[in-house]
Amino acid sequence: MKKILLFFIATIGMIACGSEEVLENEVLNGNWRLNTIVNLENNQSRFPKNSSGEEEESDLYQIHFISPSSFKGKxxxxxxxxxYSKNNNSINFEINxxxxxxxxxxxxxxxxxxxxENTSSYEISNNQLKLFTSDHCLVFNVIQL
Structure with a gap:
C-alpha cells in the first residue's frame, strides 16, 4: 500500500511539474516592459532613467520573448x-x-x-518577470496586447 501511495504522489508531482513548465514557456513568450531596477546590495528600487537621466515609469525598455530560444529588446x-537558454530558474542571454x-x-x-547579457537567473510571478544579475534585479511587467 505504501508503494502505491508513493507511486501516486510521484505521478501527480510529474504531471504538475510538466504543466508548470508549459505555462512557464507560454509566459516567457510574452512581451515585457522594464518597470523598476532594484539594487540588491541596499534593496533600493528606482524607475529606469530617460534621456535626461530622470527616473520615469514608461515603456522605454522592453524585452520580447518570440520563441522558446530567441528574444528581441528595445x-x-x-x-x-x-x-537565450534556460534551465530551471537559470537563464543566459546572448545578444547577436x-x-x-x-x-x-x-x-x-x-x-x-x-x-x-549578465543575467544569471529569473523568476516569474503575478505577471512580473524578474531578471537577476550579481548586484541588480530588473523587474518587468507583462505588456497586455
Missing part, C-alpha cells in the same frame, strides 16, 4: 535581438544583433543591455 534608441544608434548617456540604455 532601449530608447536601439533594438537588439539574440538567443544590435542597431547602432547612439543612446543618450544619461539614460539606462547601456545599463539595460549589459544587465540582460
Amino acid at each position: 532601449t530608447m534608441a536601439n533594438t537588439f535581438e539574440g538567443v 544583433r544590435i542597431s547602432e544608434v547612439l543612446d543618450p548617456s544619461e539614460s539606462d540604455s547601456y545599463f539595460f543591455q549589459n544587465s540582460i
Whole structure:
C-alpha cells in the first residue's frame, strides 16, 4: 500500500511539474516592459532613467520573448535581438544583433543591455518577470496586447 501511495504522489508531482513548465514557456513568450531596477546590495528600487537621466515609469525598455530560444529588446534608441537558454530558474542571454544608434548617456540604455547579457537567473510571478544579475534585479511587467 505504501508503494502505491508513493507511486501516486510521484505521478501527480510529474504531471504538475510538466504543466508548470508549459505555462512557464507560454509566459516567457510574452512581451515585457522594464518597470523598476532594484539594487540588491541596499534593496533600493528606482524607475529606469530617460534621456535626461530622470527616473520615469514608461515603456522605454522592453524585452520580447518570440520563441522558446530567441528574444528581441528595445532601449530608447536601439533594438537588439539574440538567443537565450534556460534551465530551471537559470537563464543566459546572448545578444547577436544590435542597431547602432547612439543612446543618450544619461539614460539606462547601456545599463539595460549589459544587465540582460549578465543575467544569471529569473523568476516569474503575478505577471512580473524578474531578471537577476550579481548586484541588480530588473523587474518587468507583462505588456497586455
